[in-house]
Amino acid sequence: MNCVINSGSLYETSSYFYIRKSEVRVKYYGLIESVVLSFLNNYFKESVLAIVELIDVKKVYPLGKTEVHAVKGVSFEICKGDFISIAGPSGSGKSTILNMIGCIDVPTEGSVLINGTETGGLSDKNITELRHEVLGFIFQSFNLIPVLNVYENVEFPLLLGKSDMSKKEKTDWIDMLIEEVGLSEWRNHKPNELSGGQRQRVAIARALATKPEIVLADEPTANLDSVTSEAIITLMKKINRDLGTTFIFSTHDPSIVEVADHIIKLRDGLITENYRHEDSRACGSDD
Numbered sequence: 001m002n003c004v005i006n007s008g009s010l011y012e013t014s015s016y017f018y019i020r021k022s023e024v025r026v027k028y029y030g031l032i033e034s035v036v037l038s039f040l041n042n043y044f045k046e047s048v049l050a051i052v053e054l055i056d057v058k059k060v061y062p063l064g065k066t067e068v069h070a071v072k073g074v075s076f077e078i079c080k081g082d083f084i085s086i087a088g089p090s091g092s093g094k095s096t097i098l099n100m101i102g103c104i105d106v107p108t109e110g111s112v113l114i115n116g117t118e119t120g121g122l123s124d125k126n127i128t129e130l131r132h133e134v135l136g137f138i139f140q141s142f143n144l145i146p147v148l149n150v151y152e153n154v155e156f157p158l159l160l161g162k163s164d165m166s167k168k169e170k171t172d173w174i175d176m177l178i179e180e181v182g183l184s185e186w187r188n189h190k191p192n193e194l195s196g197g198q199r200q201r202v203a204i205a206r207a208l209a210t211k212p213e214i215v216l217a218d219e220p221t222a223n224l225d226s227v228t229s230e231a232i233i234t235l236m237k238k239i240n241r242d243l244g245t246t247f248i249f250s251t252h253d254p255s256i257v258e259v260a261d262h263i264i265k266l267r268d269g270l271i272t273e274n275y276r277h278e279d280s281r282a283c284g285s286d287d
């Protein structure tokens, strides 16, 4: 819900609140108070909708006697439920940024906030919990466990942390994910019996196993042909719409970049463009 404050009357029209001075009366104090509280609630809800925020983030890697300035001061916000591409040529800083959002790496300067919490201030235990409960990862090289079949690979993240699901709920959930990525027939097959596209589908299902709010995918289509790449991005977008999972993926493939709702383009560690498609959901809207 968006909140609009004018110097005007107090009434509700669908999802908007307006305040008009002329109709403010002493007898409405209670009502005014509740509207002010409603405004504050909505104001803070809107702020929290930035599920990821980077504030002037820099990353310097030492390299022998010199330094590599991989990210040179980057700020952006990502809204809950969005489908975002981080695009740019090789060496522009895409993986470095994803790794900092995923708490795999830490900024040299600046802040990374997830759900309003600065990750730099978290303990190792809290980082582990965040990575297990809030974040899911999809890698360019799939990173499946070769000795485990499709079901067991998808189940694997659930064995690493605590889960509230009963055994039956867990089996149903994993089977639902395998069905969602179109691999029910391959449930008991090992990764070496699957194509590249099928392996990446397993990796997507595995990333979703813990029901993360955010999935980070570093060049998820880099090892796939163009038709399979498109199918994988379409699948990620379907899951984004169906489950409301925020997807942040990096790519240097121009045909995939524009499929996203929100596009952040990088060059030499800096943002060159940061825009949304006009037909995409506005940040903070309910539908």
Ligand SMILES: Nc1ncnc2c1ncn2[C@@H]1O[C@H](COP(=O)(O)OP(=O)(O)OP(=O)(O)O)[C@@H](O)[C@H]1O
Pocket: 061, 062, 063, 068, 069, 070, 088, 089, 090, 091, 092, 093, 094, 095, 096, 097, 252
């Ligand atoms: N661990 C590291 N040590 C030193 N330099 C690094 C390290 N990781 C990345 N870099 C450097 O930082 C810069 C950005 O690297 P990054 O991997 O983020 O780029 P990228 O956009 O993901 O590129 P690609 O498309 O090739 O994956 C590059 O110049 C890279 O060489």
Ligand SMILES: [Mg+2]
Pocket: 094, 095, 096, 218, 219
């Ligand atoms: Mg990279």
